[in-house]
Amino acid sequence: MFTVDIRSRVPIYEQLVKNITDLITSGALSPDEQLPSVRSLARDIGINPNTVQKAYQDLENKGLIYQAAGRGSFIAPGDALTQAVIEGKLKALNAPIKEAAYAGIKKVTVMELVDQIYSEEQKL
Amino acid sequence: MFTVDIRSRVPIYEQLVKNITDLITSGALSPDEQLPSVRSLARDIGINPNTVQKAYQDLENKGLIYQAAGRGSFIAPGDALTQAVIEGKLKALNAPIKEAAYAGIKKVTVMELVDQIYSEEQKL
Amino acid sequence: MFTVDIRSRVPIYEQLVKNITDLITSGALSPDEQLPSVRSLARDIGINPNTVQKAYQDLENKGLIYQAAGRGSFIAPGDALTQAVIEGKLKALNAPIKEAAYAGIKKVTVMELVDQIYSEEQKL
Amino acid sequence: MFTVDIRSRVPIYEQLVKNITDLITSGALSPDEQLPSVRSLARDIGINPNTVQKAYQDLENKGLIYQAAGRGSFIAPGDALTQAVIEGKLKALNAPIKEAAYAGIKKVTVMELVDQIYSEEQKL
DNA sequence: GTGGTCTAGACCACG
DNA sequence: GTGGTCTAGACCACT
Numbered sequence: 264m265f266t267v268d269i270r271s272r273v274p275i276y277e278q279l280v281k282n283i284t285d286l287i288t289s290g291a292l293s294p295d296e297q298l299p300s301v302r303s304l305a306r307d308i309g310i311n312p313n314t315v316q317k318a319y320q321d322l323e324n325k326g327l328i329y330q331a332a333g334r335g336s337f338i339a340p341g342d343a344l345t346q347a348v349i350e351g352k353l354k355a356l357n358a359p360i361k362e363a364a365y366a367g368i369k370k371v372t373v374m375e376l377v378d379q380i381y382s383e384e385q386k387l
Numbered sequence: 388m389f390t391v392d393i394r395s396r397v398p399i400y401e402q403l404v405k406n407i408t409d410l411i412t413s414g415a416l417s418p419d420e421q422l423p424s425v426r427s428l429a430r431d432i433g434i435n436p437n438t439v440q441k442a443y444q445d446l447e448n449k450g451l452i453y454q455a456a457g458r459g460s461f462i463a464p465g466d467a468l469t470q471a472v473i474e475g476k477l478k479a480l481n482a483p484i485k486e487a488a489y490a491g492i493k494k495v496t497v498m499e500l501v502d503q504i505y506s507e508e509q510k511l
Numbered sequence: 512m513f514t515v516d517i518r519s520r521v522p523i524y525e526q527l528v529k530n531i532t533d534l535i536t537s538g539a540l541s542p543d544e545q546l547p548s549v550r551s552l553a554r555d556i557g558i559n560p561n562t563v564q565k566a567y568q569d570l571e572n573k574g575l576i577y578q579a580a581g582r583g584s585f586i587a588p589g590d591a592l593t594q595a596v597i598e599g600k601l602k603a604l605n606a607p608i609k610e611a612a613y614a615g616i617k618k619v620t621v622m623e624l625v626d627q628i629y630s631e632e633q634k635l
Numbered sequence: 636m637f638t639v640d641i642r643s644r645v646p647i648y649e650q651l652v653k654n655i656t657d658l659i660t661s662g663a664l665s666p667d668e669q670l671p672s673v674r675s676l677a678r679d680i681g682i683n684p685n686t687v688q689k690a691y692q693d694l695e696n697k698g699l700i701y702q703a704a705g706r707g708s709f710i711a712p713g714d715a716l717t718q719a720v721i722e723g724k725l726k727a728l729n730a731p732i733k734e735a736a737y738a739g740i741k742k743v744t745v746m747e748l749v750d751q752i753y754s755e756e757q758k759l
Numbered sequence: 760g761t762g763g764t765c766t767a768g769a770c771c772a773c774g
Numbered sequence: 775g776t777g778g779t780c781t782a783g784a785c786c787a788c789t
Contacts, residue, residue, distance in 0.1 A: 274764060288490050295518060300776060311766045316777080324696060331520045332777040333773030340518065352487045353500060359479045360501055364508040366412050366476050373501050376477060377484055377494065384488040394667060394712065396703045398788060435789050522773060536738055559774050600738050601748060604731045608749055611724045612756040614660050621749050624725060625732055625742065632736040646779060672761060683781045688762080704762040705788030 265299070267308055275310055279318035287327060287338060288348060294341040298328060301336070325351055388415075389423075389432055399434055403442035411451060411462060412472045422452060422460040512539075513547075515556055523558055527566035535575060535586060536596045546576060546584040637671070639680055647682055651690035659699060659710060660720060666713040670700060673708070697723055 264286070267278045286292045298304075301319060305312040319336055322328040326347030330336045339347060363373055388410070391402045410416040422428075425443060429436040443460055446452045451472075454460045487497055512534070515526045534540040546552075549567060553560040567584055570576040578584045611621055636658075639650045658664045670676075673691060677684040691708055694700045698719030702708045711719060735745055 276764080288486075302776085313767090314765060317764085319777090329520045330777060331773090332522065333775080334517075335776060337518070348490055349492055352483070352490050352492055353496070355483045356480075356487060356497065356500060357504070359476070359483055360504045361508070363476045363480060364505050366409060366473065368473060368476055370501065370505045372477070373480065373505075374498060376480060377497050377501065380481070380484045381488050381494045381497075384485070393706075394709065396701045398704065400788075438789060441788080524773075533738060562774055565773085597738065597740060600731070600735045600740060601744070604728075604735060604745065604748060605752070607724070607727045607731055608752045609756070610660070611728060612753050614720055614724050616721055616724055618749065618753045620725070621728065621753075622746060624728060625745050625749065628729070628732045629736050629742045629745075632733070648779080674761085685782090686780060689779085691762085702762060703788090705760080707761060 265304060265308060267310065269310070276314050276318040276321065279315065280321050283318070283322060284327060284348075284351070287344070292338050294338050294344050296338045298336040298338065327351075389428060391432055391434065400438050400442040400445065403439065404445050407442070407446060408451060408472060416462050418462050418464045420462045422462065424459055513552060513556055515558065517558075524562050524565040524569065527563065528569050531566070531570060532575060532596060540586050542586050542588045544586045546586065548583060637676060637680060639682065641682070648686050648690040648693065651687065652693050655690070655694060656699060656720075656723070659716070664710050666710050666716050668710045670708040670710065699723075 265279065265282055267275050267282070269275065271278065283292070283298075292298075298319070299307070301312050301315045305315045319328065319330055323330055326339055326343055328336055328338055338344065360373065364370075389403070389406055391399050391406070393399070395402060407416070407422070416422075422443070423431070425436050425439045429439045443452065443454060447454055447460075451463055452460055453463055484497065488494075513527070513530055515523050515530070517523070519526065531540070531546075540546075546567070547555070549560050549563045553563045567576065567578060571578055571584075575587055576584055577587055608621065612618075637651065637654055639647050639654070641647065643650065655664070655670075664670075670691070671679070673684050673687045677687045691700065691702055695702055698711055698715055700708055700710055710716065732745065736742075
């Protein structure tokens with residue numbers, strides 16, 4: 264369920280963050296569901312527990328999960344979760360839009376792109 | 388003509404790459420035009436020559452410029468240059484928009500974000 | 512009467528301490544009244560007896576209850592009990608308000624925050 | 636300038652965060668000012684560089700400082716800084732106000748406390 | 760030199 | 775068992 268490419272140049276903990284974020288977005292992980300423990304996940308994918316801890320900490324900062332000492336780590340409750348997910352996705356949109364604006368690409372062009380992608384998505 | 392923000396957390400060489408790419412896109416730098424030498428540019432903007440060299444190397448790898456030992460560095464002659472750059476920016480927008488759409492974020496929300504960023508950009 | 516939120520990231524024993532402290536403050540628990548035994552309380556709310564024991568120990572250290580071996584646990588006989596608790600809460604507010612004032616945050620802003628939190632609390 | 640109590644139960648990195656936050660609030664550290672490097676600060680106060688790094692990372696997440704690889708760590712620029720400080724202080728007010736509300740303390744009482752503290756602050 | 764990431768191994772508080 | 779913190783020491787990218 265959780266995999267990382269140890270040889271990739273993108274940090275392992277970021278891969279994990281993306282990995283889990285995607286599982287949440289797709290609904291594979293539901294609100295309040297328990298995540299594997301830091302140690303067990305580290306053992307499973309063959310990395311150091313500190314690295315998993317860093318990924319979990321990152322996810323907690325983003326409001327996607329919460330960690331409780333002595334009990335484990337859990338997906339955030341539904342209401343807080345959807346809000347956190349939306350904030351994260353919009354934030355990720357910020358930089359590339361600015362880039363486009365700065366490069367002189369017209370607003371209509373970007374708007375058309377958005378429109379097109381949403382139309383395609385609807386067909387699925 | 389060439390500026391870097393020493394206060395940004397973005398690596399200086401990346402700022403330079405973006406800087407020159409933008410000048411090409413906007414037409415301020417034309418195909419086959421000569422770029423300042425590594426040393427002179429480094430002196431001008433007060434940074435380490437190694438950093439300029441790294442930026443030029445990056446640009447050469449992307450096919451935007453070419454370096455001729457002993458003679459200097461030049462903008463690539465390609466015709467489809469600007470077109471390629473714009474396509475690159477739009478391509479970078481693709482993934483995050485899809486993510487947003489997939490996460491159930493409404494199209495209007497994304498549109499508003501685009502609108503807002505373009506308005507801010509205009510003020511600069 | 513005693514409840515804990517297993518989903519909260521706050522340690523369970525701290526929730527229990529707060530819970531019982533609040534019951535004392537509100538007068539629901541009177542001086543010298545007997546508390547449920549460690550084992551029965553643990554069974555009732557479905558947590559580990561060690562956790563309840565830790566909470567009781569904490570309350571005894573604070574002078575709010577006393578444990579008598581073989582007989583059970585009881586609310587402390589103190590008269591100024593509730594008063595002390597309220598003062599404690601207000602005292603906890605002191606520092607952050609001063610910090611806010613010192614940081615130049617306007618009084619209205621703080622007032623609005625208080626108002627907002629009390630409105631939310633009312634809905635529960 | 637920077638001190639920590641190695642024997643305290645509050646984590647070293649949190650002490651550092653509070654320490655630096657206070658220096659910023661008091662104006663002892665100004666926008667864009669450079670902070671000591673992770674390694675040098677760790678050496679100075681006799682702790683592990685990772686611990687300093689964790690504190691700096693925390694401060695960056697809060698928007699109070701920014702870190703640039705190869706150049707160093709700096710206090711955030713003025714505009715972003717004041718905003719981050721305000722957000723932090725208001726967030727710190729949240730929990731104790733909720734506590735007070737939950738403990739049945741009347742809103743007017745809290746309001747009066749706020750009023751009183753602001754009046755005292757004004758006299759300074 | 761700077762920050763960013765990772766490992767190995769340890770101790771603590773919580774349940 | 776769980777997460778939270780810390781140390782020691784390493785390698786990498788950037789300046």
